[in-house]
Amino acid sequence: MQPLFVCPKCGGHYLDEVRVDTVVISEIILFDEDDSGEYSYGEQRNEDGEIDHYECRYCDYKIEEDTPEGLISFLRGLAKKGV
Numbered sequence: 001m002q003p004l005f006v007c008p009k010c011g012g013h014y015l016d017e018v019r020v021d022t023v024v025i026s027e028i029i030l031f032d033e034d035d036s037g038e039y040s041y042g043e044q045r046n047e048d049g050e051i052d053h054y055e056c057r058y059c060d061y062k063i064e065e066d067t068p069e070g071l072i073s074f075l076r077g078l079a080k081k082g083v
Protein backbone atom coordinates (compact mmCIF):
# COMPACT_ATOMS: atom_id res chain seq x y z
CA MET A 1 0.00 0.00 0.00
CA GLN A 2 1.20 3.47 -0.91
CA PRO A 3 2.23 5.53 2.12
CA LEU A 4 -0.07 8.51 2.48
CA PHE A 5 1.38 11.80 3.60
CA VAL A 6 -0.24 13.29 6.65
CA CYS A 7 1.61 16.39 7.77
CA PRO A 8 2.62 15.97 11.44
CA LYS A 9 2.21 19.72 11.93
CA CYS A 10 -1.05 20.71 10.19
CA GLY A 11 -2.59 17.39 9.09
CA GLY A 12 -2.53 18.35 5.40
CA HIS A 13 -2.15 15.76 2.64
CA TYR A 14 -0.30 17.71 -0.04
CA LEU A 15 3.39 17.01 -0.32
CA ASP A 16 5.68 19.04 -2.57
CA GLU A 17 9.10 18.23 -3.89
CA VAL A 18 11.49 21.21 -3.85
CA ARG A 19 14.35 21.13 -6.35
CA VAL A 20 17.40 23.35 -6.63
CA ASP A 21 19.64 24.26 -9.58
CA THR A 22 16.89 23.38 -12.01
CA VAL A 23 16.57 25.03 -15.42
CA VAL A 24 12.99 25.97 -16.26
CA ILE A 25 12.19 26.13 -19.95
CA SER A 26 8.98 27.94 -20.84
CA GLU A 27 7.19 27.93 -24.17
CA ILE A 28 6.18 31.40 -25.37
CA ILE A 29 2.78 31.05 -26.96
CA LEU A 30 1.34 34.46 -27.73
CA PHE A 31 2.69 37.82 -28.73
CA ASP A 32 0.41 40.74 -28.04
CA GLU A 33 -1.00 42.14 -31.26
CA ASP A 34 -0.60 45.80 -30.24
CA ASP A 35 3.15 45.33 -29.98
CA SER A 36 3.24 46.10 -26.26
CA GLY A 37 5.97 43.55 -25.86
CA GLU A 38 3.89 41.28 -23.67
CA TYR A 39 3.58 37.58 -24.16
CA SER A 40 2.21 34.54 -22.42
CA TYR A 41 3.77 31.33 -21.30
CA GLY A 42 2.60 27.93 -22.38
CA GLU A 43 4.03 24.64 -21.30
CA GLN A 44 6.93 24.56 -18.91
CA ARG A 45 9.46 21.85 -18.39
CA ASN A 46 12.30 21.38 -15.96
CA GLU A 47 15.73 20.09 -16.67
CA ASP A 48 18.63 19.20 -14.44
CA GLY A 49 18.70 20.10 -10.79
CA GLU A 50 18.33 17.93 -7.77
CA ILE A 51 15.90 17.38 -4.95
CA ASP A 52 16.63 19.65 -1.98
CA HIS A 53 13.84 18.51 0.32
CA TYR A 54 10.14 17.72 0.53
CA GLU A 55 7.64 19.90 2.30
CA CYS A 56 4.03 20.29 3.24
CA ARG A 57 2.26 22.62 0.82
CA TYR A 58 0.26 24.34 3.55
CA CYS A 59 2.63 24.94 6.43
CA ASP A 60 6.40 25.17 6.72
CA TYR A 61 6.89 21.53 7.72
CA LYS A 62 10.03 20.32 5.97
CA ILE A 63 11.21 16.74 5.45
CA GLU A 64 14.99 16.68 5.27
CA GLU A 65 15.23 13.87 2.74
CA ASP A 66 16.67 14.35 -0.73
CA THR A 67 15.92 11.04 -2.41
CA PRO A 68 12.63 9.31 -3.29
CA GLU A 69 13.82 6.29 -1.26
CA GLY A 70 14.48 8.48 1.77
CA LEU A 71 11.04 10.03 1.44
CA ILE A 72 9.30 6.66 1.26
CA SER A 73 11.06 5.37 4.36
CA PHE A 74 10.19 8.61 6.17
CA LEU A 75 6.51 8.17 5.21
CA ARG A 76 6.56 4.55 6.33
CA GLY A 77 7.98 5.71 9.65
CA LEU A 78 5.11 8.19 10.03
CA ALA A 79 2.57 5.49 9.20
CA LYS A 80 4.05 3.19 11.86
CA LYS A 81 3.77 5.91 14.46
CA GLY A 82 0.14 6.31 13.44
CA VAL A 83 0.49 10.03 12.82
Ligand SMILES: [Zn+2]
Nearest residue numbers: 007010056059
Ligand atom coordinates in the same frame (compact mmCIF):
# COMPACT_ATOMS: atom_id res chain seq x y z
ZN1 LIG B 1 1.63 20.96 7.12
